Each structure stands twice: as C-alpha cells, then as structure tokens.
Amino acid sequence: MCTASRTTLSRYVFQRKKDRHVNLLYVQDENSVGHFAWIKNLSRLVSAQLSKKKCRRYICDRCLHYFNSEDKLQTHTVDCGKLNDCAIRLPSDKDKWLSFNNYNRKERLPFVVYADLECVLKKMEEEKTYQHHQVFSLAYYVHCSYDNSLSIYNSCRSVDCVAWFAEELKNLAIRVKNILSTNVPMVNLTSDDWEKLRSATHCHICEKLFEQDDARVRDHCHLTGWYRVFHNLSGYDAHFIIED
Known part of the structure; x- marks a missing residue:
C-alpha cells in the first residue's frame, strides 16, 4: 500500500508487495483533517503533473518514476524493490526554493x-x-x-x-x-567611505536589498583594518568575523 499527498509523492511504502495490492491517496482538508481515498488508476492521477500529453504512463508505485512501456516498468520494479528502502519525499511548497546562505x-x-x-x-x-x-x-x-x-x-x-x-x-x-590573533583597529573612514555607507542600497555580502529599518553597521577586516559595510549584524552569521 502506498499513501500520497496532493502533490503525489510516496509517504509510506510497504516492504513486501502482495498479490492484492491497493494504493491509497492521503489528502487533508482546510482543518488539517486527513482522509484516505482509493487510487483506482495511478497513471490518471499523476500523468497530468508529468506532461500535457494525454497518454498512459507506467508508474512505479514505490518510487513514482514513470516509463513509456510495461516492459520497462517491470524491469525497473525488480531493482527498485532491492535498492529503494525508503520513500521519496519531495520538498513542500514552503521549502521548495533553495538559496545560498553560507555567507561566511x-x-x-x-x-x-x-x-x-x-x-x-x-x-x-x-x-x-x-x-x-x-x-x-x-x-x-x-x-x-x-x-x-x-x-x-x-x-x-x-x-x-x-x-x-x-x-x-x-x-x-x-x-x-x-x-x-592580531586585531588591527579600523582605519579612519575617508569621505568616499562615508558616502558609500550612506548611499549603499545592498549588502555587499548577502547581496540583499536594505530594508527601511535595517541598521547599517561599520565593520573592518581585522587583519588589514580596511573598512567594509553590511547590515543586520545581529541576525547575520558573524561568528567568522568575531572569531578573527
């Protein structure tokens, strides 16, 4: 038995598939109440998410990979039962976007x-x-x-x-x-440095736009004393600067 969400991904997969096998669809309403429904045809349920072409897909109900023929599916099923010991869980709508955040x-x-x-x-x-x-x-x-x-x-x-x-x-x-281990103090800012601080619109490290309430913090390289600017030091991963 395989249960799936609205985005059709496997939540639970039985280790042994019996002769009489049933796939269930798990959905939640607005009150987060879950319901099970019988998946009579997995291809009809999933095909619309795979392609706009209206043709049958031969889908593995274990890992949800799809094929164009029954023979290819049967060949895959033999290996899938041996190799895939866990269900595949794709990112949700909340965490589907990846972004670089190791600014240090x-x-x-x-x-x-x-x-x-x-x-x-x-x-x-x-x-x-x-x-x-x-x-x-x-x-x-x-x-x-x-x-x-x-x-x-x-x-x-x-x-x-x-x-x-x-x-x-x-x-x-x-x-x-x-x-x-030497902490070189910050050099005196030139007029050009002050102008860059006042006119800066983006953080030079995370490259994000300054918000209206962001506090722009003066910082410097502890090895050279050179001035550098960024915002939101309290929320920024500043451990690499402080350790220096």
Whole structure:
C-alpha cells in the first residue's frame, strides 16, 4: 500500500508487495483533517503533473518514476524493490526554493597552501613487491589574499623532503596563528567611505536589498583594518568575523 499527498509523492511504502495490492491517496482538508481515498488508476492521477500529453504512463508505485512501456516498468520494479528502502519525499511548497546562505564562505581565506611532490620508482628485491614510490622532490606555495609580501614559494630536493615539509608547515602554522590573533583597529573612514555607507542600497555580502529599518553597521577586516559595510549584524552569521 502506498499513501500520497496532493502533490503525489510516496509517504509510506510497504516492504513486501502482495498479490492484492491497493494504493491509497492521503489528502487533508482546510482543518488539517486527513482522509484516505482509493487510487483506482495511478497513471490518471499523476500523468497530468508529468506532461500535457494525454497518454498512459507506467508508474512505479514505490518510487513514482514513470516509463513509456510495461516492459520497462517491470524491469525497473525488480531493482527498485532491492535498492529503494525508503520513500521519496519531495520538498513542500514552503521549502521548495533553495538559496545560498553560507555567507561566511564568500570571504577569502587569508592564507592558502598549495603543495605537490614527485616520486621515483625504486625496484624492490622481494618477489611480491615490484616497485616502491620514494619521494625525492617537494614544493609548496603559500598565498596570502590581502598582502602579497606574505606569499612565499619554497622547494626541497632530498630523500628527507617530506620531513622538511612537515617542519615547514609547523613553522608556517605558528606564523599564521600570530598574524590571525592580531586585531588591527579600523582605519579612519575617508569621505568616499562615508558616502558609500550612506548611499549603499545592498549588502555587499548577502547581496540583499536594505530594508527601511535595517541598521547599517561599520565593520573592518581585522587583519588589514580596511573598512567594509553590511547590515543586520545581529541576525547575520558573524561568528567568522568575531572569531578573527
């Protein structure tokens, strides 16, 4: 037995389909009172939602995928019973729209490390082991998004280059930690900055339009002291700024 809502999606699916199988339609009235109705023809119920063409659809009453022939449906039914252990639930009218809201991920990372290594294939004496990958060269590049003078490139060609790289990363982590722990105060706003603050109509991070009651907050990068503007700090995911 399969129950479905007005948007025709499976709410509950029996694990074992018996010889006498009945599909039920579950609907709710304005008072949220639920009712069950017999689905005599699943194709007639669902086809109008799939296409404007008035032709029969062969629909799987387990996952609601549809096909153009009975043979294709029967082939699908064998796999569907083994693979689909749960019913498919589509988004409702309230949550059917997706939007980007991880605004903190739009901020550039202050430091990024790119690394690569090269190996030689060393033949082994053991019969079961043919070759051994031995690192002989390693290089890395540290890119700083706000100060190019802090970007560096370094490399090492040695059998001990991996140990060298681990030590380099350790020292780099210490230097970056000291930099990120420093809170540079906001620089004085220029007349142009004040004009941008007063005339701004959209938040530069979430790109949403300012509402009439939105409080525009002055903020700055804690690494450079540069001024930046956004609105609704109390409702905004500001943890990444505060942590800096």
